[in-house]
Amino acid sequence: xxIWRRTILPALMPLLAxxxxxxxxxxxxxxxxxxxxxxxPGDPLGTILAGLANxxxxxxxxxxxxxxxxAKVAAxxxxxxxxxxxxxxxxxxxxxxxxxxxxxxxxxxxxxxRTGVFNIGVEGQFILGAMGATVAVLVFRDVPKPLLLxxxxxxxxxxxxxxxxxxxxxxxxxxxxxxxxxxxxNYVAAQLVLFGLRSEFxxxxxxxxxxxxxxSTIVRVPLIFALPAIRLHYGFVMALVMAVLVSWFIFRSTxxxxxxxxxxxxxxxxxxxxxxxxxxxxxxxxxxxxxxxGGTLEVLGTVGQMSNDLSSGFGFNAIALALLAGNRPGxxxxxxxxxxxxxxxxxxxxxxxxxxxxLLFFVQALVIMFVAAPALIRSIYRxxxxxxxxxxxx
Amino acid sequence: xxxxxxxxxxxxxxxxERRGLQAARIRGAVIALLGVAGLWAARGAFxxxxxxxxxLLEQGGAAWSITxxxxxxxxxxxxxxxxxxxxxxGVGARFPWRQSLFVLAPLYVAAILGALLDGKVANMTGVxxxxxxxxxxxxxxxxxxxxxxxxxMLNIAIEGKFLVGACAGAIAASIxxxxxxxxxxxxxxxxxxGYMLAWLGIRHQVDQIIAGVVINIGxxxxxxxxxxxxxxxxxxLNTPPTIEKIKIPVLSGIPVVGPLLFSGTPYLYFTLAVVxxxxxxxxxxxxxxxxxxxxxxxxxxxxxxxxVIRIRYGAMLLAGALAGLAGSYLSLSSAGSFQMxxxxxRGFIALAAVIFGAWNPLGAFGAALMFGFSDAIQSLxxxxxxxxxxxxxNSVPYIVTIVVVAGLVGxxxxxxxxxxxxxxx
Numbered sequence: 042x043x044i045w046r047r048t049i050l051p052a053l054m055p056l057l058a059x060x061x062x063x064x065x066x067x068x069x070x071x072x073x074x075x076x077x078x079x080x081x082p083g084d085p086l087g088t089i090l091a092g093l094a095n096x097x098x099x100x101x102x103x104x105x106x107x108x109x110x111x112a113k114v115a116a117x118x119x120x121x122x123x124x125x126x127x128x129x130x131x132x133x134x135x136x137x138x139x140x141x142x143x144x145x146x147x148x149x150x151x152x153x154x155r156t157g158v159f160n161i162g163v164e165g166q167f168i169l170g171a172m173g174a175t176v177a178v179l180v181f182r183d184v185p186k187p188l189l190l191x192x193x194x195x196x197x198x199x200x201x202x203x204x205x206x207x208x209x210x211x212x213x214x215x216x217x218x219x220x221x222x223x224x225x226x227n228y229v230a231a232q233l234v235l236f237g238l239r240s241e242f243x244x245x246x247x248x249x250x251x252x253x254x255x256x257s258t259i260v261r262v263p264l265i266f267a268l269p270a271i272r273l274h275y276g277f278v279m280a281l282v283m284a285v286l287v288s289w290f291i292f293r294s295t296x297x298x299x300x301x302x303x304x305x306x307x308x309x310x311x312x313x314x315x316x317x318x319x320x321x322x323x324x325x326x327x328x329x330x331x332x333x334x335g336g337t338l339e340v341l342g343t344v345g346q347m348s349n350d351l352s353s354g355f356g357f358n359a360i361a362l363a364l365l366a367g368n369r370p371g372x373x374x375x376x377x378x379x380x381x382x383x384x385x386x387x388x389x390x391x392x393x394x395x396x397x398x399x400l401l402f403f404v405q406a407l408v409i410m411f412v413a414a415p416a417l418i419r420s421i422y423r424x425x426x427x428x429x430x431x432x433x434x435x
Numbered sequence: 436x437x438x439x440x441x442x443x444x445x446x447x448x449x450x451x452e453r454r455g456l457q458a459a460r461i462r463g464a465v466i467a468l469l470g471v472a473g474l475w476a477a478r479g480a481f482x483x484x485x486x487x488x489x490x491l492l493e494q495g496g497a498a499w500s501i502t503x504x505x506x507x508x509x510x511x512x513x514x515x516x517x518x519x520x521x522x523x524x525g526v527g528a529r530f531p532w533r534q535s536l537f538v539l540a541p542l543y544v545a546a547i548l549g550a551l552l553d554g555k556v557a558n559m560t561g562v563x564x565x566x567x568x569x570x571x572x573x574x575x576x577x578x579x580x581x582x583x584x585x586x587x588m589l590n591i592a593i594e595g596k597f598l599v600g601a602c603a604g605a606i607a608a609s610i611x612x613x614x615x616x617x618x619x620x621x622x623x624x625x626x627x628x629g630y631m632l633a634w635l636g637i638r639h640q641v642d643q644i645i646a647g648v649v650i651n652i653g654x655x656x657x658x659x660x661x662x663x664x665x666x667x668x669x670x671x672l673n674t675p676p677t678i679e680k681i682k683i684p685v686l687s688g689i690p691v692v693g694p695l696l697f698s699g700t701p702y703l704y705f706t707l708a709v710v711x712x713x714x715x716x717x718x719x720x721x722x723x724x725x726x727x728x729x730x731x732x733x734x735x736x737x738x739x740x741x742x743v744i745r746i747r748y749g750a751m752l753l754a755g756a757l758a759g760l761a762g763s764y765l766s767l768s769s770a771g772s773f774q775m776x777x778x779x780x781r782g783f784i785a786l787a788a789v790i791f792g793a794w795n796p797l798g799a800f801g802a803a804l805m806f807g808f809s810d811a812i813q814s815l816x817x818x819x820x821x822x823x824x825x826x827x828x829n830s831v832p833y834i835v836t837i838v839v840v841a842g843l844v845g846x847x848x849x850x851x852x853x854x855x856x857x858x859x860x
């Protein structure tokens with residue numbers, strides 16, 4: 042009974058939310074399947090069946106894209122050919138590659154939400170972190186490699202932290218609403234990156250595109266497996282370590298307690314002698330720093346070159362992710378793995394069936410909606426509210 | 436005892452006054468320094484001509500132009516700044532320095548513009564007309580923001596409503612072959628999204644920021660999805676009839692003003708009308724008072740019998756309609772078809788205009804004009820081949836907004852209860 046209460050029930054709502062979102066997404070897939078719907082007047086039943094089959098094909102492509110083909114994995118078990126092994130594990134490693142930045146940005150959002158501030162600016166902090174790291178790598182390119190990597194990570198983290206600190210400072214000192222300032226800073230960050238990538242120092246010789254010189258030839262985050270075409274690097278391990286650290290910080294340290302207290306009730310926290318302004322600034326700087334480190338590892342690990350579209354919505358996805366995770370670091374990791382799988386699997390779905398990846402953004406929005414409004418899910422599945430603290434969201 | 440308190444108060448006031456004076460002196464010194472910088476820039480710039488021309492009736496027709504030199508522009512701007520700075524430092528806190536910025540800023544903008552153009556002729560009627568056109572969607576979006584926030588609902592979903600309106604409008608207009616039908620559908624879809632935001636925020640008490648984020652992400656997802664999956668292959672669904680410019684008879688014949696204000700799209704006329712109408716409605720009618728009361732102190736409003744929930748739903752529907760209309764402008768008037776992500780952050784600039792305009796329709800329109808102006812200047816520069824990094828001008832609205840929200844130049848205050856859920860007791 043306690044296991045049911047403590048582990049299954051809290052996970053049930055998010056799972057139902059994801060499931061329901063996919064059902065609604067499928068309905069959209071069906072009604073936008075114009076080619077198929079053309080046959081509807083003549084053969085309604087056949088059309089419906091064909092439509093359902095198409096949806097099934099799309100989702101199975103997504104699962105294979107995210108986790109690999111079972112037969113290939115089985116074959117790889119008994120093979121020693123690195124190519125066979127790589128081919129089998131590539132989808133799952135790509136899922137992990139896609140979830141690494143999401144873990145960082147998800148933790149960043151979670152830590153700010155816990156403190157009661159809405160950091161909508163994770164996207165900007167992410168790309169500025171990457172930008173800071175890029176500049177650092179090119180400036181200190183002659184420094185020995187391990188040192189250079191650490192230096193770049195520090196500078197990237199600090200760049201993100203600064204970009205998070207600004208709205209935190211403004212909120213604490215002047216009361217400027219952080220949602221507004223972080224939204225605006227996202228745009229300023231994007232413009233800064235575009236502006237920076239115009240400079241001769243950063244851009245490849247003779248290029249007119251908003252990209253930087255190739256960084257992976259100077260330094261890159263070491264790979265975990267030495268297999269062909271496997272991009273999984275130690276950034277993923279760092280992401281997991283960060284999740285543990287953040288979890289410890291939020292739930293076990295004094296500072297973390299203060300942050301949570303400020304997030305729970307700012308006035309009460311102030312009354313208890315907690316420096317509320319300081320908590321807000323700290324939370325925003327930490328949040329920005331996590332995002333910045335995520336950006337750094339993305340540019341120096343996965344991509345190897347800075348560009349203006351380095352982040353494909355990692356910062357915005359993180360908001361959905363943190364909510365789905367109830368702002369718990371463990372939940373963030375789980376949700377990031379799920380979203381990473383969706384991204385990688387969605388890629389194969391797009392290639393195989395032509396269904397745009399953007400469907401997943403819509404599904405994500407539905408997920409947040411269902412998580413944020415649990416009453417919706419409860420009414421769909423006719424769930425009863427058990428007791429006051431039974432199914433309460435969060 | 437009373438005398439002690441009195442003395443303490445006097446001391447306190449003296450302290451506040453002293454601080455005010457100090458702040459005024461610093462401010463004055465900064466403004467005067469700007470003036471000196473202006474004068475310094477004037478040296479050696481007297482041989483560079485600055486020509487601003489104004490088309491009288493139509494683009495390319497007869498023009499009236501002012502020719503001066505860049506040095507002269509700097510000289511005027513610099514001297515005025517020195518005078519203003521001196522007055523500020525001398526008179527102290529009572530000097531209306533915020534108002535004086537309205538004089539100083541245009542002078543400096545003109546001087547900087549002249550310096551950037553470096554002798555080239557700038558067609559200002561084009562720039563101003565461009566600013567107005569660019570200001571239309573931003574103003575409509577900002578009005579939507581004002582309506583919702585004044586009623587107590589934080590609205591960061593303007594961007595999402597733009598996209599939905601633009602997409603739905605283009606499809607509906609293409610199917611029915613009627614631009615008006617497209618506009619109507621866009622408005623209805625905007626209202627539907629507005630209703631959803633209200634429903635999540637009011638009925639389900641979802642945090643209004645989260646609800647806004649949900650709608651933005653969902654709107655981007657669904658419109659991109661529809662574009663890629665349906666519109667890209669079926670182009671007939673995305674070739675709407677467009678809404679053309681209409682010249683208002685007589686009035687469009689007024690020199691300079693005619694081509695600016697009376698030769699635009701119906702959207703422009705409608706926007707101007709709504710700005711005036713909403714200013715009146717918000718501040719001069721019972722409905723407006725009730726709406727503002729719901730946003731400032733809903734519990735107090737409820738005690739005098741105002742149905743806060745109803746007011747908020749109404750405001751959100753109206754806001755959705757305006758934002759949907761702005762969306763239809765993007766696809767049916769300025770671009771002529773729906774494109775992915777075509778709102779390009781304008782919804783957030785509209786949010787900036789709400790704040791910069793201090794939650795006031797006229798102010799928001801002014802802010803939208805300013806943002807439109809910085810856009811128009813940018814396209815003028817690229818036409819004339821002046822190399823200014825566009826990123827710098829692009830950042831202006833965002834930085835200005837941060838400065839204003841932080842109260843660094845003239846603090847503004849939003850509706851007190853915006854963003855807080857309200858439960859009817």
